[in-house]
Amino acid sequence: MDYRVIKENDLFLMTEKSGDIPKGQSAGHGLYTKDTRFLSRLETELNGKKLILLSSPADDHDVLTFRLTNPHMEQDGNLLLWRESVEVIRKRFIYQGVLYETCRLTNYYPKAVTFEFSVMFDADFADMFVVRGYHGGKTGDRIPTVHEPCSFTLGYLGADGLKRTTKIQWDSQEARRSKDGKVDFTLTLHPKEYKEISFFVSPGIGGESKPIIPKEEALAKLTEGAAAWNSECTEAATDVPLFNSLWERGKQDLRVLLTDVGYGMFPVAGLPWFAVPFGRDSLIAALQMLSLNPEIAKGTLLTMAAFQGTQEDEWRDEQPGKIMHELRSGELAATKAIPFTPYYGTVDATPLFLLLAAEYYHWTADEELIHRLLPNLKNALAWIERFGDEDQDQFVEYYQKSSKGIANQGWKDSGDSIVHANGDYARAPIALSEVQGYVYQAKTRLAPILRKMGHLEWAEELEQSTKVLQVRFNREFWMEEEQYYAIALDREKRQVRSVTSNPGHLLMSGILPPERADAVAKRLTAPDLFSGYGIRTMSTGSAGYNPMSYHNGSVWPHDNSLCLMGLSSSGYAEESRMVMDGLMQAAVHFEAHRLPELFCGYEAGLNYPVPYPVACSPQAWAAATPVVFLQALLGIRPDAMERTISLRPMLLTGMNELIVNGIKAGKGSLSLRITREGDGSSPKTEILSNTTGFAVSFPEMLSAVSYK
Structure with a gap:
C-alpha cells in the first residue's frame, strides 16, 4: 500500500x-x-x-x-x-x-x-x-x-x-x-x-x-493492551511459516480495527475510509472471528442492537427491526446532508445479525446474552417477514428509497454488480441468493435455541418457514443449464443468470440439497471462477466479467472465506485446500503478507496478483480470512444444544503439524495438535486439553446439508 x-x-x-x-x-x-x-x-x-x-x-x-x-x-x-x-x-x-x-x-x-x-x-x-x-x-x-x-x-x-x-x-x-x-x-x-x-x-x-x-x-x-489481546485470543502455530505469518498479521490487524462506542469492542470495516460501525462488515468479521475471540461477536451484537431501526424513515432507508448499514457522526451527518445517522440501506445485515447471534450461542452457550437480545431478535425476524419480503414471495429483497442512499444493497454494492447475461443491469426489488441462505441458516440455528428457552411456538414457526424457503429457493434460483444458482432474482422475478461467487455462501447455510452443493463446490474451483489466487466474484464466461472491476471479476478474500466456511463444513477438503493455498500464495506478494480488501481477478499465471488501486488495507473481513483458515483446517462446528464440538481436521499442502491452544468454546477452551500421517488424508488429532464442557467428536463426513 x-x-x-x-x-x-x-x-x-x-x-x-x-x-x-x-x-x-x-x-x-x-x-x-x-x-x-x-x-x-x-x-x-x-x-x-x-x-x-x-x-x-x-x-x-x-x-x-x-x-x-x-x-x-x-x-x-x-x-x-x-x-x-x-x-x-x-x-x-x-x-x-x-x-x-x-x-x-x-x-x-x-x-x-x-x-x-x-x-x-x-x-x-x-x-x-x-x-x-x-x-x-x-x-x-x-x-x-x-x-x-x-x-x-x-x-x-x-x-x-x-x-x-x-x-x-x-x-x-x-x-x-x-x-x-x-x-x-x-x-x-x-x-x-x-x-x-x-x-x-x-x-x-x-x-x-x-x-x-x-x-x-x-x-x-x-503495549499492555496488545499483550492482553494476545492472551485473550486463540494461539495457532504450524510448520508452515507463511501460514503463521498470515495468522499473526490477521490477529494483530483485527486488534487495531476494534472500536468501542459504548457497547463493547467490535470490528470497524476497514482503514482508511470505513473506521466506523458498519453492519454487514462488522457482523461478518465477528462471525469469522468466533474461533479467535468470540467476545468480539458479543460486542458486535450489542452495538448493532443499540442502533436497530425503530421507525419508517425513507431518508435513511430505516424500518422497524432493521439492522443498520453504516453510522457516521461528522458535520454532514449532523446537518442531515447525508442520511448516515445511521443509514439502513443494506439487505443482509439483519439476517447476519440473527445468524451471528445463533452462531455465537453455539460457540459459547451464553444464554444470558440471547435473553438480553430476544426483543432485538424478534424485531429482526419481524423485519424479514414484513419489510424484507413486502411482496410475500418468501424471498428477502431490497429497494432503495433514500434519495442519497445506495442502489445495490448486498455486499456487492457497486452500481454495476447485479448484471444479467445480456449485460443489462437488474432492476430492484432484487432478491440475492446468498441473503436467502443467511435467512435460512439464521432460522435453522436459532430455532433449537428458542425451543430450549421455552419459546416453542416461535421455534416451530421458524422451522416451518425454512422448509418453505428451502423448496422455493431451490426451484427459483437453480439454473439447470449452468448446474449452478443465479446471483439474484430481479423485479420481474427473472433469474439474473451471471455465474458469480455469491452462491458459494450457500454452502454453509444448509439450504442446498447434497447433489447441488456438490455442483456449487466444483464450480467455485473450476477455472472460470477460480483464478489460482482465489475465487473470483464473477466467472470469466459471464457478460459482466472484468478482472479490474470492483465486484465483477475481482477476488475478495472475505468472499472466499465465506465460501470456505461452507466448503470445509460440507467436507470438501480438496476444494478448501485450493482456496487457502491460492490466497496464501497471493499474500506473499502483498506488503507484510497483509491480504487486502480485494485484488484484480487475473490468472495466477501472471506470477503475481494485480492490486486493486483503491483497496482498503487493513480491512476487517480480509484480516479475519486467515482466522477462517484455522476453522477450515479444524473442520470445527460447536453445538451448544448437543454440547458437542465436531472436528474434521485436515492439513494444508506441505503442512505437517498444526498446534492450537485456547480456542474458546462453552465454559472454557480446547487445545489440540494435528499431525500428518501417511498421505495426510486422515491426520492424527491429539486433544491436549478440553475445559469447554463439550464432548469432542470426529464424524467421518459432515453432511452437505450441514445445519438441517
Whole structure:
C-alpha cells in the first residue's frame, strides 16, 4: 500500500510512507475521528528541504517508525550540509485519543552541524464525505488560533454548532513558532549527538480534548493492551511459516480495527475510509472471528442492537427491526446532508445479525446474552417477514428509497454488480441468493435455541418457514443449464443468470440439497471462477466479467472465506485446500503478507496478483480470512444444544503439524495438535486439553446439508 496508517479505538492517522501529510494533498491523508479530519497537514523539513525516506515498515501495529535523512545542501558553492549527515527517526503511536510523535535527530557527520528542523501543522476539519468527494453541504468556519507557550490550538465552528479543535503541543523550549502553523527548531549537534523532540496532537469536540499522559506511560499502557489481546485470543502455530505469518498479521490487524462506542469492542470495516460501525462488515468479521475471540461477536451484537431501526424513515432507508448499514457522526451527518445517522440501506445485515447471534450461542452457550437480545431478535425476524419480503414471495429483497442512499444493497454494492447475461443491469426489488441462505441458516440455528428457552411456538414457526424457503429457493434460483444458482432474482422475478461467487455462501447455510452443493463446490474451483489466487466474484464466461472491476471479476478474500466456511463444513477438503493455498500464495506478494480488501481477478499465471488501486488495507473481513483458515483446517462446528464440538481436521499442502491452544468454546477452551500421517488424508488429532464442557467428536463426513 502507498500509505501508512495507524489506529487506536476511533482515532486514526493516514500519511504518506514518509510519515508526512503534505499541504494541499488530495489523497485524503489526515488525522481523523468522528468522521472529521483534525490534521490536514503534518510535514517535516530540514533547512527548508523535504527529507529522504529510507524505510517505513508497515508491520508494527503499535508504533510506526519512519527513518529519513537529509539531501545534499549547498548554497552559492558553500556546503550547508553533506548528504545523509542527519538521521531523522520519527516514531508515532496513538493512545486514548492523542497522537504521540517523537522525532529523534542524530548527527553522523564527523563535525558539529547546525540546521533548522521544521514541522508544519494545519487542520481543515473537513467531513469524511467531503474529503472523499462524495457529498457536499453547508459547512462551518475556522476560528482564530489560540497560542500558548509550547502549544497552539486550531479551531473550527461547524454548521452543526459544534466547536472542533486540534491542540498541538511539544516538549522543547527551543522552538520558534510562526503564525502559519510552522514550528521551527535551530539545532546544533556534535558528532554522534542526538536530540529528541516530541509532539502531542489532541483532537477536541465540543470544547473537550483528551488529556495527555507522559509518552512512556502511554506507550506502556498501549503495549499492555496488545499483550492482553494476545492472551485473550486463540494461539495457532504450524510448520508452515507463511501460514503463521498470515495468522499473526490477521490477529494483530483485527486488534487495531476494534472500536468501542459504548457497547463493547467490535470490528470497524476497514482503514482508511470505513473506521466506523458498519453492519454487514462488522457482523461478518465477528462471525469469522468466533474461533479467535468470540467476545468480539458479543460486542458486535450489542452495538448493532443499540442502533436497530425503530421507525419508517425513507431518508435513511430505516424500518422497524432493521439492522443498520453504516453510522457516521461528522458535520454532514449532523446537518442531515447525508442520511448516515445511521443509514439502513443494506439487505443482509439483519439476517447476519440473527445468524451471528445463533452462531455465537453455539460457540459459547451464553444464554444470558440471547435473553438480553430476544426483543432485538424478534424485531429482526419481524423485519424479514414484513419489510424484507413486502411482496410475500418468501424471498428477502431490497429497494432503495433514500434519495442519497445506495442502489445495490448486498455486499456487492457497486452500481454495476447485479448484471444479467445480456449485460443489462437488474432492476430492484432484487432478491440475492446468498441473503436467502443467511435467512435460512439464521432460522435453522436459532430455532433449537428458542425451543430450549421455552419459546416453542416461535421455534416451530421458524422451522416451518425454512422448509418453505428451502423448496422455493431451490426451484427459483437453480439454473439447470449452468448446474449452478443465479446471483439474484430481479423485479420481474427473472433469474439474473451471471455465474458469480455469491452462491458459494450457500454452502454453509444448509439450504442446498447434497447433489447441488456438490455442483456449487466444483464450480467455485473450476477455472472460470477460480483464478489460482482465489475465487473470483464473477466467472470469466459471464457478460459482466472484468478482472479490474470492483465486484465483477475481482477476488475478495472475505468472499472466499465465506465460501470456505461452507466448503470445509460440507467436507470438501480438496476444494478448501485450493482456496487457502491460492490466497496464501497471493499474500506473499502483498506488503507484510497483509491480504487486502480485494485484488484484480487475473490468472495466477501472471506470477503475481494485480492490486486493486483503491483497496482498503487493513480491512476487517480480509484480516479475519486467515482466522477462517484455522476453522477450515479444524473442520470445527460447536453445538451448544448437543454440547458437542465436531472436528474434521485436515492439513494444508506441505503442512505437517498444526498446534492450537485456547480456542474458546462453552465454559472454557480446547487445545489440540494435528499431525500428518501417511498421505495426510486422515491426520492424527491429539486433544491436549478440553475445559469447554463439550464432548469432542470426529464424524467421518459432515453432511452437505450441514445445519438441517
